[in-house]
Structure formats: structure tokens, C-alpha cells
Amino acid sequence: MFSNLFHPLHGSSWYIAILGCFALAGILIAILQSLPHALRRPLIRIVTFLGGLYYAVEYFWPTHSMPIPGSPKHMGNFLTPFISPAANMLSVIAGWTIGLGTINLCQIHGKRLLHAKEGKLNSLVFFIAMIAMFTLAVLKQAHPNLINKNLYMLLFEGLYQALDSTMFALVAFFLVSASYRAFRVRTGEATLLMVIAMVVMLGQIALGQQLTIHLPDHGFWHNFRVEIIRDWILTKASSASVRAIAFGIGIGNLAVALRVWLGLERGAFFDS
Amino acid sequence: MEHASPLVRIMVPLFSTCIVVMIQTARWKQIKIRRIHGLTAIEEAIGRATEMGRPMVCTTGLGTARAGIEIVTLQALSIITYIVRSSAKFATKAVLPVFDPQMLPVTQEAVREAYNLEGRPDLYNTEDIRFLTNNQFSYAAAVAGLIWREKAGATFMFGNYYAESLIIAESGNQVGAIQIAGTPATMQIPFFIATCDYVIIGDEFYAASAYLSKEPTALGSLVGQDIAKGLLLIIVILGSAAITFSQMAGSSLGKTILDLFS
Amino acid sequence: MQTRNVIRYLNRIDRRVLYTLLIIAITIPFFFTIQIRVPISRQTEQLYKVVEALPQNSFVLFGADWSASTRGENRAQSKALLIHLMRKKIHFIILCFDPQAKTLMQEMVTGMQKEYGYTDGVDWANFGYRTDQVNFLKGFGPDIPTTLSMDINGKRVQDLPVMRGIHTAHDITMLINVSGSTTTETYIDYLQGSYNLKMVAAVTSVMIPEMINRLDSGQLVGMMPGLQGAIEYEQKLGYIGKASAASVSASVAHLLIIALILLGNIYTLIEKRMSSSVRGRN
Known part of the structure; x- marks a missing residue:
């Protein structure tokens, strides 16, 4: 049963599965949000315990020969086949949290812009940078013509990578002043x-x-x-x-x- | 190992038992731990920021965005939560820049709870707990900028740090903030020592929450950890001695022991 | 009086002066071509021997986990290792847990492939950036084709000749990780140990003390230590690359730091002596 559940889907069933997952996630979040505070903690504990239990049992349970295509010597136990789907599931959950971070950033900078607070210019730069990078990344993927590719590379290589290197290079400067001060x-x-x-x-x-x-x-x-x-x-x-x-x-x-x-x-x- | 080796099947449950048993013991038996200077300075740092009327910047480090929420980051959050609780008494603003988006809701919840426990829910401000970016040097730039703009009176850096440690800590040093850092990342300790007022090194980091909260679970866990470390030390000494003597005697015992550990 | 003025200046030395000195120390040597022969370290020698011993048509997993920030060290290390692999006609695939590495590596290999007669998809492939290294590796080890799925050009694993016969991590001859972060340790914990893989690493200088333990334990069979390791490897290959060119620059910057530390200490000593002589007079 489980092996069918985790089998790759194609065509319309793929779309149905995706939509189903969205709907299920929405229902789950709504239920969790409506739960009283006192119930949330035990629920978090149960889920944490079960998640940990799965990995602990899978790791410690005695193994036997479990041949898989290309690897006749592969060892595992009854929980091993679920490692890969569990890993994918965790990757998806981790991926979704970036959305949380982006919402938080937009809230903070949005408020600052709307209320014309101190640092509003920085917030404006944040929105311009985010929208520009996002738009060009989508355009490059959807219409990979020379202009879109070059514009994207200009931002990614010309700006982002250069800024990244610059920040790391600052370590050298800070090292000089710190060592001058500290090595006495x-x-x-x-x-x-x-x-x-x-x-x-x-x-x-x-x-x-x-x-x-x-x-x-x-x-x-x-x-x-x-x-x-x-x-x-x-x-x-x-x-x-x-x-x-x-x-x-x-x-x-x-x-x-x-x-x-x-x-x-x-x-x-x-x-x- | 993809799965536990025979030795791991013995050692991990053994160490775990030590820790759990000591946690249970600590619930009825009082345990004392030695003074850790960096941690006693926390109150001093909060006081200094309060006197100066400047905010505190508290970071829980980078963790690794490659492996979900890290234990080190959770431990760092537990220390930072204590700092937030202490600062709530003086209504000193605490700004928490977050690196890993997965840590954002956890941090928000922890800080909100800390203010609630001190009876100051009004101090909680969503803008003070902000996700910045999950890119190492963008984060370093953002935190350094934050320290400069806010003119931080105190900075607390706990958790896993990499090359950005010096950028953040030197920025704090330049604005004249009192700085306390604690990290299990051994390679970053020298940078923190050069730039911070107090540094909690290596596994002292794990003693921090026990020392600060005096909470039986944390204290018991600390004693359990020490017993486990003692056992590990005995294994290391016996193993090294056995391998050395077996090699001197030309016996194959050394190889057998090495195989057991591999 | 003059000594006192010097001491006062040393005490109040503006950090911008120090920064300017560093810029000069790093930049000037780039205008001169000075070749310095360096002694080869034990670690680099060991790494060279391990790569040299790889049989032709071996399959190497090249984990590139560096970005523009650590390019100074990791780029030179990657290039030196790729030259060695390509000279020996060894097949490799690139996997990155840093988003910038995908593009940086693609540019590098594409620029080199013509010289060594390599073809994308046939002799090498770039599988680009993947998130969540721990969970990815847990799935990757037992089932490489499904986990990798397709390369950065959108070609499916099944259609790539370089991936023929590669099913699990047991089919990998050697794992190379060029890294400026913790990915090397994650590779060791979740792939090398599980499949008893032969693994080597090229790491930044600051990571050396931690990685030496991994080398001593046998988890790594070779290591390229920082920029100095890249210079040594280039020397072993008989090729003058970016590392050798940066060698003098890095040396002068280090010497400047040493000079500044000494200067700071001279100031401390003179100050101490002067204050004790004042106390003595009182």
C-alpha cells in the first residue's frame, strides 16, 4: 500500500495529487490554528516523538539483506523503504518555510514603507531587489532568451555574487583590526x-x-x-x-x- | 553508518540512559554547578544596555539550512529566551534577527512566551523578531547593519557560527556594545575571543541553559552528559592502550578493536 | 617627546589606516609575476596519490559546495582537482548544496572541456543545486537515478551516458568535496560512512584543524588544505593557476598582520616601561 502511495505520479494524477496535498495542508493548518493552546503542546510533543521514533527505530533495528535495483548487497529493515519518501517530505516542509520568512520580511518592510518610518528607503530597496530578482528568475526559466538570461546573470553574477565576495573579504579587514587589538x-x-x-x-x-x-x-x-x-x-x-x-x-x-x-x-x- | 553498528547499539542507549536517569534524579536531588563567568555577565550586559537606553541584538547563529532545525540552534534559543526574560524586567528592547526561516515561528513563539511569563506581553513586537535571509554573508551584512543602525548596547551571539562570526562581532565591538558569545563551533572561538567581552567555549555552551535556569531537567541532563563523557574517556584510554600494547606485542587485538569502532 | 608622540599615534591608530595597508599589501603583488616553489605538505601529497591511483573511467561524485565568498580558495582547489581528473579521463558528476556553486562550476567545466576532449552528459554532468543536504543524501545513497532525476540541462538520468551503470552510492569510485562550509562533515556522516566510500576533501584554511581529525580517522583519504594546498597541488600538476598567482599576495597580507601584531606589542611594552619608570620616579 505504502509503496504505491510513494510511487511517482505523472499526467493528470500528478496535478490531482498536488491539489489534494494543498487542500489537505490547508485543512490541517486550519484545524491546528483553531486548537486551544493547551492542546497544541501535547500534539507537538506526540508528532515530535513519533518522528524521532521512526528514525531511531530505523537506525537501531537489526538489518537483513534487502536487494534493490543495482545494489544486490543493500541492507535494511522494514522501515528502510520509507526513508526516501520521508526525506522528500521533510525537504518539502523545509522548502515551504521560506515562504514564512518572505511573508515576515514583506510585513516588516511593508509597514515601514506605508507608515513612512525611519529606514523606509532601505525597505524600498528590499522590495525592488526582491521583485526584480524574482521576475527575472521566472522570465529566464519561462522564456530563456538572451535578454532574459543576461539580465538575470547581471543581477546574479554581477551583483549578488560580487556582494557576497565583498562581505567575505571584509573578514580580512576585520581580522587585521581585531588582531592588532587582541594579540597583546x-x-x-x-x-x-x-x-x-x-x-x-x-x-x-x-x-x-x-x-x-x-x-x-x-x-x-x-x-x-x-x-x-x-x-x-x-x-x-x-x-x-x-x-x-x-x-x-x-x-x-x-x-x-x-x-x-x-x-x-x-x-x-x-x-x- | 546507514544503520547502527553493534558498538553504537550499546553506546548510544548507555549514554542516553545516563542522561535520562540523571534528569529524573535531579527532580528530587539538588545539584550545583560551578560558576561560568560568561553567563554571570549576562545580567551586567543587560544592565549596561538598559543604562545606555540602547537595544540588545541577540542571534541564534546560522545552524545549517541544509539539515532543518539544529539542536545547537534550539539550545541557543533557550539561552536567548532566558536573556529576553531577564531584559523584560527593565523593558529593554531585544532584537532577534533570524537566519533559518524554519526557526522564525519557533523564535516568535519562544519570545512571546518569555514576555508572557514575565507579565509583560506588551513588550512583544513582531518587528523585533525578523527573518533576514538564509544566505551566510547576506545575513552577516544585515546583522552588522542592524547593530550599527540600532547602536546596540549589548549583543548576544549563541549557536553555530562560521566565517560571519567576525563580521558580526567586530561590528558590535565598533559600536561599543558589551558582547557575550557562546558557540560549539571550535573554529570560531578565536574570533569571538578577539572581539567579545565574554566567551563561552565548546561544551560549556550546553551547560548554559542549566546554569541560567537552575531547572532540574537541564541540571540533571548536564550531570548525565558528564557521566557519559567520563565513560567515553575511559573507552578512549582503554582503546588507545589496548591498540598500542597489541601493536608492540605484534598481536591482532588492535585491529579487532579498530574494526569494532568502524 | 618624539617616542611619546609615536606611542600616542600607535594607540589611536585609525582602523581605516590598517585597512588601507591591507588593500595595498594584497593588491600590489598581483602586478608582479613571482613564482615561489613551496614544499608539498603531507596532506596534499596524500591527496595527489589517491587521485593519481584512480583507474581510467572511474566514476567520481564531485560535491562543489562553495560560493563567490570562498572563491579565493575553493575555485583554485576545484580547478586543480578537475584538471587532474580530466587528464586521467575520469568521469564525474557535479552536485551542489550551494546555489551559487552550480553556475560557478558549470562555467569552469564548460571552459575546460574542449581542452581535455570532454563532452557534457557523456563524460561529465552537472546536477546543480539541491536543498536539504541531510535528507537528500539519505535518499541519494540507495537510489541515485531517482534522487538526481535530471541534470541542469533538463536531461533525464536515463538519457545521460555518464550515468550508465550508476545505481547506488556503491557504484561511486570516489567522492570529492570542495567546500567552504559544513557540507564535508554531512557528506561523511550521511554518505561516506554508510557506503564506506573513498572520500577526499578540499577545504578552506580555517577548516583545517577540524578536518585533520577526519583525515586521521580514515574517513577522508586525502585533503587539500586551503589556498596553500591549492598552490601545492598546482605545483604537483606542473601548472600555474590562480592559486600560484595569489600566493605572494596572500603571503604579504599575512606578513602585514604579523608586522601589525608586533607593532601593537612594541607599543604595549614601551607604554608599560614608561608607566613603570614614572611610578619609580614617584
Whole structure:
């Protein structure tokens, strides 16, 4: 039954299924909105628990041979066939939330424009940019002629990508001012930190590596090449601490996930 | 692994049991945790923003728009919610720029609830919780702009951050805001240390909500996490020792242990 | 008096002065062609060997997850890896979890294909941008044709010769991920581990300490570390690309940062000494 439900549809049945999904989603949202606040929380908890339970059981349940086309050695259990449809469903839900964000943006900027509040010019720019990008993307897809393509590329490559690069490049400038301010030799630890940072920087750049390039390729003195010291700092000293923190973070993630899944979490959003 | 390996089938339920048991224990037994400086400074930062008459900018980081709502972001929201509750007492404005559209309704609900719990529902303003964009550097530009325009008195940055961390934090530094950051993203910690007044590092981030709320569930979970970490440490030490000695002795035990973990 | 003035200036140095110095440090070296030979790092050497050992007509999944922002490092890395793959006549498909990567990669490969005798759809294909990496990979591993469905030109997987015989992730010879974000870790968690795939990554410099753990654990079999890794790889390939050209520029910028840190510390030391001498006189 389920395999038929998740089978790709074509032609008119595809349109019917899409419309049906819209109608079903509309009804569900209306029901959820009309529910009293006290009922919403248990409902959210039940759905969260069931969603988590599916993935947990699928992951831990013993597997057996489950050949699929092209992969005779494929392993799985009775829940494995639903992984792909579940993944698609989650992708669709995630995709829809972008609409929520867009509505929120339009509300905030719309109000600002209508009431001529401070920053109205920025809001106007937001609407112009959004409409221009949206229109050209649709036009490029619907009528992919040279003008539409070029106009779209002008906005996407000429503006959006350039602005993106510029913002990232700002990191370099902020790094300069932050390092000038922050790397001050005030304590023993700060001095050690500064020296290590300098060695790593020198070991990371071509000109820095030239300082010790004349040291032999093998033997005792080889260990004093800046790139070798840098490598040791990154692969031994630094990565050990990264690993230790990663253990803590992994366990922390497990704890928060368990609290959310089992409805144990307390706080403003999760419980009152 | 597509499915759990035998070792994972033992370890994950074991760690989970530690956490759940300690959560239940904490409900009847009082647990104390050490002082975390960055978190005690939260009140100071709220006070400073209030005195200056400037708003606070609170961000829950980027998460990853590729994987739905992240646990790290939820944890960050729980800390930010505490900050909003504390600031409600002084009616200090809190602006929350949101990166992931999926987090927007969750954040709105959390902030509304926080104001309600403090008896100040009038402070809730939809314009203060705004989705900006889910592009990393557009978000960085938007938050930096927000900090400059609003002349933030305090900025709180909790959650997952990447290269945008420095852009946001340096903007806060330049407007003279008192800044507190907390992230499990180890690579961003140096940038935060260079630009913020207080930084909560690594897994201290997960202790934050327990420390702030003193809530038994969070405190118990924290102790459970520590027990699980202790177990993990024992496994690491025993595993490393076994592999080292077996290699020295030329035995195949080391390979068997490695296979068990792979 | 003069020393005091210098100290006062250093203390109040405007950040715009620092920014101008950085612009000069980055830009000037671009006007000169200086070729510096660099020692090849262990990680790059390992990566080169792994790619070199791929048999002809292997099938590579090229995960390109970078945008214009990290182009400085990731573009040079992608190009170096593509040159190596194309020289060895290896088939590959491109998959992106960053919307900008789709166009950036398409432009790059289209510009290179003539030189290496590659044909779109036959030797390589671009499957463009996909959302929600975790859920996408969960579906991708067991059923590649259904999940990919069609390439960016609208051609169905079934009609693409490059996809012949590719059904599940077990059919992928190697996974390459060029990334400026967390996609490498997601690939490891949801694809590499599940299918025991041979995986290599080219990452930005700031990601190196985290990725080294993945390399040590064997989850990655090779890694190109940042721009420096791209310079080394270009050197291994005997080709002068964008990375080699940017090498001096990056070096001078780093040296400027080191100089500024030293300057800041000289100021701190002099200030400390002067205040202690004043205290001593009192």
C-alpha cells in the first residue's frame, strides 16, 4: 500500500495529487490554528516523538539483506523503504518555510514603507531587489532568451555574487583590526598564543616557508622548518583539543535531542 | 553508518540512559554547578544596555539550512529566551534577527512566551523578531547593519557560527556594545575571543541553559552528559592502550578493536 | 617627546589606516609575476596519490559546495582537482548544496572541456543545486537515478551516458568535496560512512584543524588544505593557476598582520616601561 502511495505520479494524477496535498495542508493548518493552546503542546510533543521514533527505530533495528535495483548487497529493515519518501517530505516542509520568512520580511518592510518610518528607503530597496530578482528568475526559466538570461546573470553574477565576495573579504579587514587589538603580550599564556599564531601563519604562506627552506629534507633539523612546526601544531596540539571539545559537543547534542524527543525539555518555548 | 553498528547499539542507549536517569534524579536531588563567568555577565550586559537606553541584538547563529532545525540552534534559543526574560524586567528592547526561516515561528513563539511569563506581553513586537535571509554573508551584512543602525548596547551571539562570526562581532565591538558569545563551533572561538567581552567555549555552551535556569531537567541532563563523557574517556584510554600494547606485542587485538569502532 | 608622540599615534591608530595597508599589501603583488616553489605538505601529497591511483573511467561524485565568498580558495582547489581528473579521463558528476556553486562550476567545466576532449552528459554532468543536504543524501545513497532525476540541462538520468551503470552510492569510485562550509562533515556522516566510500576533501584554511581529525580517522583519504594546498597541488600538476598567482599576495597580507601584531606589542611594552619608570620616579 505504502509503496504505491510513494510511487511517482505523472499526467493528470500528478496535478490531482498536488491539489489534494494543498487542500489537505490547508485543512490541517486550519484545524491546528483553531486548537486551544493547551492542546497544541501535547500534539507537538506526540508528532515530535513519533518522528524521532521512526528514525531511531530505523537506525537501531537489526538489518537483513534487502536487494534493490543495482545494489544486490543493500541492507535494511522494514522501515528502510520509507526513508526516501520521508526525506522528500521533510525537504518539502523545509522548502515551504521560506515562504514564512518572505511573508515576515514583506510585513516588516511593508509597514515601514506605508507608515513612512525611519529606514523606509532601505525597505524600498528590499522590495525592488526582491521583485526584480524574482521576475527575472521566472522570465529566464519561462522564456530563456538572451535578454532574459543576461539580465538575470547581471543581477546574479554581477551583483549578488560580487556582494557576497565583498562581505567575505571584509573578514580580512576585520581580522587585521581585531588582531592588532587582541594579540597583546600581557600574560605568559597570551605570549605563547601569539608566538604559536605567528609560527602557524608563517608556515601557512609561501614567503614564510622560504625562511627555513634551506634546512634539510630529513633528519633532526628538518623538524625546525616552519611548515613542519605548523603541521605539528595543527595535527597534534590543536586537533587534540578539537577532538576533546567534539566529544563534549556530541554528547551535548545527544542530551538536547533526547530532551526534545522525549518531551523533557523545559523553558519558555518547550513548556511553561 | 546507514544503520547502527553493534558498538553504537550499546553506546548510544548507555549514554542516553545516563542522561535520562540523571534528569529524573535531579527532580528530587539538588545539584550545583560551578560558576561560568560568561553567563554571570549576562545580567551586567543587560544592565549596561538598559543604562545606555540602547537595544540588545541577540542571534541564534546560522545552524545549517541544509539539515532543518539544529539542536545547537534550539539550545541557543533557550539561552536567548532566558536573556529576553531577564531584559523584560527593565523593558529593554531585544532584537532577534533570524537566519533559518524554519526557526522564525519557533523564535516568535519562544519570545512571546518569555514576555508572557514575565507579565509583560506588551513588550512583544513582531518587528523585533525578523527573518533576514538564509544566505551566510547576506545575513552577516544585515546583522552588522542592524547593530550599527540600532547602536546596540549589548549583543548576544549563541549557536553555530562560521566565517560571519567576525563580521558580526567586530561590528558590535565598533559600536561599543558589551558582547557575550557562546558557540560549539571550535573554529570560531578565536574570533569571538578577539572581539567579545565574554566567551563561552565548546561544551560549556550546553551547560548554559542549566546554569541560567537552575531547572532540574537541564541540571540533571548536564550531570548525565558528564557521566557519559567520563565513560567515553575511559573507552578512549582503554582503546588507545589496548591498540598500542597489541601493536608492540605484534598481536591482532588492535585491529579487532579498530574494526569494532568502524 | 618624539617616542611619546609615536606611542600616542600607535594607540589611536585609525582602523581605516590598517585597512588601507591591507588593500595595498594584497593588491600590489598581483602586478608582479613571482613564482615561489613551496614544499608539498603531507596532506596534499596524500591527496595527489589517491587521485593519481584512480583507474581510467572511474566514476567520481564531485560535491562543489562553495560560493563567490570562498572563491579565493575553493575555485583554485576545484580547478586543480578537475584538471587532474580530466587528464586521467575520469568521469564525474557535479552536485551542489550551494546555489551559487552550480553556475560557478558549470562555467569552469564548460571552459575546460574542449581542452581535455570532454563532452557534457557523456563524460561529465552537472546536477546543480539541491536543498536539504541531510535528507537528500539519505535518499541519494540507495537510489541515485531517482534522487538526481535530471541534470541542469533538463536531461533525464536515463538519457545521460555518464550515468550508465550508476545505481547506488556503491557504484561511486570516489567522492570529492570542495567546500567552504559544513557540507564535508554531512557528506561523511550521511554518505561516506554508510557506503564506506573513498572520500577526499578540499577545504578552506580555517577548516583545517577540524578536518585533520577526519583525515586521521580514515574517513577522508586525502585533503587539500586551503589556498596553500591549492598552490601545492598546482605545483604537483606542473601548472600555474590562480592559486600560484595569489600566493605572494596572500603571503604579504599575512606578513602585514604579523608586522601589525608586533607593532601593537612594541607599543604595549614601551607604554608599560614608561608607566613603570614614572611610578619609580614617584
